[in-house]
Amino acid sequence: MIKFDKVTKRYPGGHEALRSVTFEIAKGELVYITGHSGAGKSTLLKLIAAIERPTTGTVLLNNQNIGTLRRAALPYIRRNFGMIFQDHKLLYDRSAFDNVALPLAIDGVAGREAGKRVRAALDKVGLLNREKAMPIALSGGEQQRLAIARAIVSRPAVLVADEPTGNLDSNYAHDIMALFRSFNEVGVTVLVATHDAGNAEGRLLHLDHGALTEGVPA
Amino acid sequence: MQAWIHAHQQALTLVLKKLRSAPFAHLVMAAVIGAALSLPAGLYMVLANLGNAAADIETDPQITLFMTLGANDAATKEIDNRLHKHSGIREYRFVSRETAWHDLQERNGVQGALNGLEKNPLPDAFIVHVSSSDPATADALQKEFSAWPQVEHVQLDAAWVKRLYTLLKLGEKAVMILAVLLGFALIAIIGNTIRLQILTQREEIEVSKLIGATDRFIRRPFLYAGALQGVLGGVTAWLILFVALYIFNQSVEELAQLYASDFRLHPLGLQASLILIVSAALLGWLGSYWSVSRYLSKL
Numbered sequence: 260m261i262k263f264d265k266v267t268k269r270y271p272g273g274h275e276a277l278r279s280v281t282f283e284i285a286k287g288e289l290v291y292i293t294g295h296s297g298a299g300k301s302t303l304l305k306l307i308a309a310i311e312r313p314t315t316g317t318v319l320l321n322n323q324n325i326g327t328l329r330r331a332a333l334p335y336i337r338r339n340f341g342m343i344f345q346d347h348k349l350l351y352d353r354s355a356f357d358n359v360a361l362p363l364a365i366d367g368v369a370g371r372e373a374g375k376r377v378r379a380a381l382d383k384v385g386l387l388n389r390e391k392a393m394p395i396a397l398s399g400g401e402q403q404r405l406a407i408a409r410a411i412v413s414r415p416a417v418l419v420a421d422e423p424t425g426n427l428d429s430n431y432a433h434d435i436m437a438l439f440r441s442f443n444e445v446g447v448t449v450l451v452a453t454h455d456a457g458n459a460e461g462r463l464l465h466l467d468h469g470a471l472t473e474g475v476p477a
Numbered sequence: 478m479q480a481w482i483h484a485h486q487q488a489l490t491l492v493l494k495k496l497r498s499a500p501f502a503h504l505v506m507a508a509v510i511g512a513a514l515s516l517p518a519g520l521y522m523v524l525a526n527l528g529n530a531a532a533d534i535e536t537d538p539q540i541t542l543f544m545t546l547g548a549n550d551a552a553t554k555e556i557d558n559r560l561h562k563h564s565g566i567r568e569y570r571f572v573s574r575e576t577a578w579h580d581l582q583e584r585n586g587v588q589g590a591l592n593g594l595e596k597n598p599l600p601d602a603f604i605v606h607v608s609s610s611d612p613a614t615a616d617a618l619q620k621e622f623s624a625w626p627q628v629e630h631v632q633l634d635a636a637w638v639k640r641l642y643t644l645l646k647l648g649e650k651a652v653m654i655l656a657v658l659l660g661f662a663l664i665a666i667i668g669n670t671i672r673l674q675i676l677t678q679r680e681e682i683e684v685s686k687l688i689g690a691t692d693r694f695i696r697r698p699f700l701y702a703g704a705l706q707g708v709l710g711g712v713t714a715w716l717i718l719f720v721a722l723y724i725f726n727q728s729v730e731e732l733a734q735l736y737a738s739d740f741r742l743h744p745l746g747l748q749a750s751l752i753l754i755v756s757a758a759l760l761g762w763l764g765s766y767w768s769v770s771r772y773l774s775k776l
Contacts, residue, residue: 308687310687331691331692334686334689334690334691334692334694335689335691336689337687337688337689338688338689340689342687342688344687348680348683348684348687350680350681350684351680352681361684361685361688362688362689364487365685365688365689365690365694366689367480367483367484369480369483369487370483409688
């Protein structure tokens with residue numbers, strides 16, 4: 260469902276974040292993207308979620324070429340992905356409930372249906388009793404789970420997480436990885452970027468200075 | 478369709494919530510916009526009042542047709558027929574050369590001068606009242622009558638009406654120019670306040686874009702905010718004019734009484750008021766659209 264063919268991403272200023280990367284991810288896979296910081300993990304995820312476009316090469320999502328799509332079509336592509344950002348990107352001016360409701364508002368889901376789905380998502384990450392809390396009042400681990408709730412509320416086909424355990428202690432990190440595995444078990448494609456895949460069970464894509472060194476198709 | 482209605486409802490709720498949370502800031506903006514709008518609207522109001530006053534005065538221009546001295550009864554009859562059938566004429570009357578001569582001789586003071594004349598030098602004449610007060614119509618009629626047979630001279634007595642209308646037209650043009658200039662200023666003012674709002678919601682916009690919000694979704698609440706600001710400004714302008722009118726009218730009535738007139742200034746009519754408020758809303762919407770689009774294109 261996700262296919263990269265000789266994808267290179269060069270940012271303005273000349274920095275080459277990805278170099279001729281080729282791989283394919285099938286529906287329902289659980290994939291870890293590893294590498295040192297600055298290896299291009301975030302860039303790879305951004306290309307997958309149609310947030311960035313490749314400089315050269317082709318990115319195919321469900322056989323649609325992201326590079327040639329109209330700008331106006333990109334938002335609709337992005338809605339197929341549940342994004343979990345490295346820095347959470349929670350909105351601190353509204354409650355946990357309203358944070359999770361944002362993707363539904365964007366998708367045009369409203370009213371009782373929206374409320375039901377927000378609570379289901381909060382329940383899944385164990386924050387149902389904190390729906391009225393402001394994000395600032397949540398612990399680091401809770402904030403991360405809130406970000407996950409926001410990513411899954413619109414039931415995306417693909418979950419994309421950028422360093423979701425970066426700032427968490429190992430207990431929390433373990434819980435969160437277990438959470439991702441449980442989503443994967445019900446058929447969601449899960450992509451996780453992490454610098455530490457010590458106990459990861461799944462496919463590995465290893466990046467080194469923008470080049471794919473492990474998980475390269477033979 | 479329901480989703481569409483809901484999306485707009487959502488945006489509107491958001492905007493009203495903001496209005497409630499910062500009433501003072503909105504009030505100040507409304508005052509600024511109101512003051513700017515009240516200038517052209519006030520000038521328009523004054524002109525409308527002057528126009529009304531001009532229309533109240535007996536303004537229908539009077540045209541006098543003088544026949545040639547040699548015109549016979551048949552020719553006069555013919556002109557009489559034509560005037561009778563003409564649709565642009567309210568009323569007319571015939572003044573025969575004898576009547577005119579008689580009237581002239583009756584007048585004091587001219588007797589001596591007239592004694593030197595052996596015969597009646599006056600022509601037959603028609604005095605015509607035009608049904609429209611528009612000077613252009615009178616002009617056209619003057620030309621038309623001049624071409625009729627045996628008509629020596631057609632005199633149009635409407636110069637001052639023409640002057641007044643020309644002045645009013647000039648005033649209308651001034652209002653237009655003022656309105657256009659201030660319109661641009663308002664777009665810039667509202668665009669700028671919306672820009673500040675955008676900056677306070679930068680994170681929300683950024684996150685929304687990342688998770689698949691369309692530009693239209695992001696723009697919508699800001700467009701409502703701009704339009705609302707415009708409406709508040711328009712209403713403020715209306716109130717400013719209303720109060721100013723009230724203050725003015727006290728003096729105008731005193732002055733009018735001295736001239737034994739019941740003239741007074743009237744407020745903006747329903748149509749003009751609606752135009753004022755709707756165009757203010759439109760300007761707000763435009764300013765906001767411009768501001769958000771500029772921000773989105775930079776993302």
